[in-house]
């Protein structure tokens with residue numbers, strides 16, 4: 001069974017220690033629930049990942065674990081087969097002992113767009129909300145973060161993260177908890193909070209922004225990346241049914257509307273640093289994710305539209321600062 005005790009120990013004498021009042025009970029409940037059909041199977045695969053401590057690790061420019069020299073071709077093939085059992089691999093890419101996990105998303109391209117604009121992560125305590133497989137968390141660690149905590153309710157992404165973590169060897173200060181953001185108490189503790197690709201999945205986007213704010217210390221930085229539409233401060237798309245075949249998309253605001261929402265939530269220094277239309281090269285099917293991908297979500301006759309006729313995915317990155325301690329908003 002995946003254990004979270006090392007995380008509890010590591011935060012016991014940190015500014016996250018107050019989380020321990022409720023976290024073990026919430027995680028315990030998650031562990032006892034029987035909803036995660038494939039989890040026991042994936043945990044068996046995790047237990048087979050006993051490989052040598054990697055001879056080198058790069059987290060600065062990529063997520064590369066091991067030079068590839070430590071395993072024979074046969075061992076590499078066996079490891080690739082084990083890692084293949086965690087498909088679909090959506091967020092990456094990872095190179096592990098010479099095996100290239102070519103994921104659906106070039107998450108490194110998103111990192112390249114976001115990173116130049118954020119406060120340096122050196123020695124910061126970071127929360128990545130909706131972290132997926134944890135790709136960006138490794139890059140945050142590579143940029144010097146003191147500790148990186150991710151939350152994501154998907155058991156598959158937890159297992160992908162755990163697989164990479166086991167293969168990375170020593171107990172790196174990076175942790176994924178199988179929780180939704182709404183299950184976190186107001187911790188008022190993180191120096192930087194990332195919410196990338198999550199806001200449009202939330203039914204109540206303002207509450208999402210308040211939950212993110214509640215996790216930051218005063219003066220801490222929010223990095224918000226989400227789908228946007230063109231338009232003015234009053235424009236918000238609420239898809240009637242699906243958006244790009246996704247059935248869990250609720251609100252896609254314009255950049256100006258999003259910045260107004262942040263202002264209403266008492267963030268300051270709010271700035272949009274990047275707007276980017278997702279390319280077919282950034283999100284596509286691969287050998288590690290064989291299902292449909294972006295090309296199947298767009299109108300074959302006009303790739304500026306989704307199959308439902310909405311504007312094709314365009315994403316903005318907005319940075320903002322928490323101005324004051326957690327307060328009840330009027």
Ligand SMILES: Nc1ncnc2c1ncn2[C@@H]1O[C@H](C[S@+](CC[C@H]([NH3+])C(=O)[O-])CC(=O)[O-])[C@@H](O)[C@H]1O
Nearest residue numbers: 091129130131132151152153154180181196197198
């Ligand atoms: N309530 C919730 N709380 C936290 N996470 C959630 C919740 N609901 C869904 N998620 C998780 O949010 C992630 C959204 S993907 C972004 C991944 C990464 N951040 C990226 O920017 O590439 C979207 C995309 O494909 O861009 C998924 O991993 C969900 O399980």
